[in-house]
Amino acid sequence: MAEQKPDRPNRKPGRPGPGNGNLKYRSGLVGWLLFIGLAVLLVMLVKSGNRSQVKIATGDFWNAFNADKVAVLKVESDEVSGKLKEKTTLTVDGQAVPVSEFRAEFPTGYMAQRGFGELLNAKTTTRIEVDNRDSFWLNFLLPFIPWLLIFGFIWFFVFRQIRSAGGANMLGNFGKSKARITSKEHTHVTFEDVAGVEEAKDEVMEIVEFLKNPKKFQRLGGRIPRGVLLVGEPGTGKTLLAKAIAGEADVPFFSISGSDFVEMFVGVGASRVRDLFKQAKDNSPCIVFLDEIDAVGRRRGSGFSSGGHDEREQTLNAILVEMDGFETNEQVIVCAATNRVDVLDPALTRPGRFDRQIYVPLPDIKGRMEILKVHSRKVKLGPNVDLMKLAKATPGFSGADLAAIINESALGATLAGKEFIEQDDMEEARDKVRFGRARKSRVIDEKEKLATAYHEAGHAVIQWVLRPDSDPIHKVTVIPRGNYGGATMSLPEKDRSNYSKKWCLATMKVLFGGRIAEEMFCGDVNTGVMSDIRQVTGLARKMVTEWGMNDRLGFVFYGDDDSKPNMFGGFGEGKAYSDETAKTIDEEVKKLIDFLYEEARQLLTTHKDRVDAMAKALVKYETLDASDVDRIMRGDNLNKPTISDLLDQQSRSGTVIQPGPTPSAPDVTPGFGAMPSPG
Structure with missing residues (x-):
């Protein structure tokens, strides 16, 4: 099939394109310039006449006039204006002001009855000009000038837009889809650039095959899938897979984000959905990609805004109708991506709309x-x-x-x-x-650094002792990194998809090690243990309520079901058990934490000398790798040079010495996880 490259996929015959719309664009620009120029000129004309004239009292005017200080005088109705022969200081609004040009206003009818005659009979050299034209129309029109400008502005902005849109769509271009059409020439991503998700890539490649050779799959009566939903954690490559489809397919590829459907006007989302699928049908066969579909595809009927006029629900209804309504187009495949499939409406994820849900997992070691x-x-x-x-x-x-x-x-x-x-x-x-980035330039108090060293030493010693139930140590450091004052990093031996009870108990003991070591060696505790407390509490509560690892509560789920909507518009039913059960849960969580805390204290008491040696090594070297930890736990001494030693050697020799990389653990470091603990 020949590739279609429409400038605008849904262009109708006779609609001006980018090439022949220059004349219309220029005429509109000229109109705007004329309108702005006339408005500025009108305002200048109104203000120019009164810009340099000072309004004075009628008494001051008569004094100047009778003293023959007025050079030119213009009489217009009951207002006079003119120019003095020389600048004269007059009192205007309580201030002495030098006046050269002036104007004065008289009561209505004064000039006709008395004042005009006095001016003509006065013995003066003043040149008097009389304007007999009636200024009624000027005074009448001046207040309407701002309103005329406002209506002219509205006419240019609104009515011309409606007229250019044909008059049928009162929203103008708001109801048009913002989808971007992409062909294989405009994307540089192919399936060769996608790695680590082979199964998901194979399923997506089948979609491209369906579009390239549909008769091959229809030979036995099969139907091309209408929709493909890519599901996975953030960063796993869902959008990259969609780009690869665009790079491999020989059909138009429309891409749009879920948030692009919703605007400030009601009904715009549904209008854009209809316009998007109209473009897709006009260019079928094609692929429509909806990124982050959970922005408009959330479950209906939840929360207080669940009425029929909810904008998000109207948009979702339009998508449902277009994907599997009475006028379903077999040649349009919808591909969507989300990391929150649990919040999507069931009508959207059913077969017939999204026939396939492709899970894009985190990569394993081969994929990485x-x-x-x-x-x-x-x-x-x-x-x-x-x-x-x-x-x-x-x-x-x-x-x-x-x-x-x-x-x-x-x-x-x-x-x-x-x-x-x-x-x-x-x-x-x-x-x-x-x-995060290591903050090596941060100035740390020696007392705080020592407390951090004992904190991390407590973690490291328990983690080393509890092998193989705990993860192997990768690195221990007291250098601040990110929000953490120090960290004990571990290297899991394999990709872990679930957690054993032994691992959970060992991990909790490791988390206790920091606080216990501070109590034993520093005689005080600090707030740096907050992260450890949160991790321990969360892990213990999950063991008791969700993972069935408690004998008293048994094999019963007491957690929140995040897949069910609640009355507050969110998800999760909340507490679905009695107050007595809640009290039992709290008791068991506290009991488990207290029991493991005492076991961790006994471990550190038994290896108290190793904790002290580890902390002193951390103060001296700041960072210890797995081999250093092993030597300290075996009772050996560390003789490697410190950063200060390298700097001293550099200053003595005058040569630049680059400290080499920290010796890493042997090749038995097949994983990476960490337990950061702010010191």
Whole structure:
């Protein structure tokens, strides 16, 4: 099929295009310029006559006139104006003002009865001009000039727009769809650029095959899917898959965001939906991509604004009708993306509208490796870069996170003056993406630094002792990074899709280690433990209420069902159990936390000397890797140089010494997770 490249897909015969609309555009511009010029000229003419004249009292006028100080006098009805022979200081509104040109107003009929005769009979050299024209019309029209300008403005802006829209659509262009049409020549993304989501990519490739060769699939009576819904976490590549469809398909590709349907006017969303699908039908076969469809596709009938005139529901109704109504077009495939499929209306996700729901998951280790290869094509990698090692060290990272790591490593290497990216640049970029930039220039009080060191040492010692139930340690640092004063980073051994009870209990004990170590060695506690408390409480409550890991409450779900709407317009039924059960839940959560807290305290008491050694090493070196932690826990001494030693050596030798990358753990570092804990 020949590719269609319409300038405007739904252009009707006779409608002027971009080329032949220049004359109309120029005529409108000339009209605007004339209107603005006349308005400015009119205002200037009104104000120019009175700009330099000073209004004086009638007594001052007669004194000047009788003293023969007036050179020229103009008489108009009951107002006189003129020019003095020389500047004279007069009192105007209580202030002495030098007056050269003046005007004075007399009571109505004064000049006709008395004043005009006095002017003519006076013995003066003043040149008197009499204007006998009646100024009634001028005085009558002056108040209407601002209103004329306002109505002229409205006429140009509103009525001309309505006339240009044909007069039928009172909203003008508001009801037109904002969809962007994209062909394969205008996008540079193909399926080769999509990695890490092979199953989702295969299903999307089938859609392209349906459009390219529909008879192949209709041979056995099959029907082309009407809709495909891409579901997944943010950053997993849903929009990238849609761009790949546009790059691979030989059909028009319309893309629009869900928020583009809703505007300030009621009914605009539904109008834009109808216009979008009209364009799509005129250019069928084609693909329509609705990004972030949850903006207009949320479940109906929830909240207080659930009436029939709700703008969002009207837009959703229009989408439902267009996707599977009486006039369904088999050649238009709708592709949508969202990360909140749980809030979508059931009528939207049923078969016949969105026949397929393609889940786009977070990539596994193989997928992360492929994604890193794709994004590293455009950067210069050094010979020591091991992408597989980085892929093993980034479980839970999305494709967007991995792209950010490559970009941040390139920026860091550029700022360091390197010719290519090295492995330590990748490591620093990974930590920066996950936790934020290291704030090495921050001045930290020694007492606060010591408390942070014992806090992180408490985490690290318990995490090392509880192996293999806890994740292996990757790095312990007291350098502030992001919002955290320090962090104990861990490396999971595999991609974890669920959590065992042993892992949950071990993780909670590790979280307790920071506060307990501060109590044991510093004799005081601080607010830096807030993040640990939140994590422990959330984990314990989920174990009791949602994961059935409590013997007293048993195998019963006591959490909130986020998929069901509530009366307040949100989702989640709230508390669906009695007050006695709620009290039992609180008791069991507190009981579990207290029991594990005491076990963690006993562990640290047993390894108190290791905690002290770890904290002192953190104060000295600031950052310890997995091998350093292993040596400290075995009782060995660390003899590596500190940053201060390197700087002293540099000053003595006069040569520049670049501190090498922190020795990383052995190749048994196949994952990355962390437990940041603000010190």
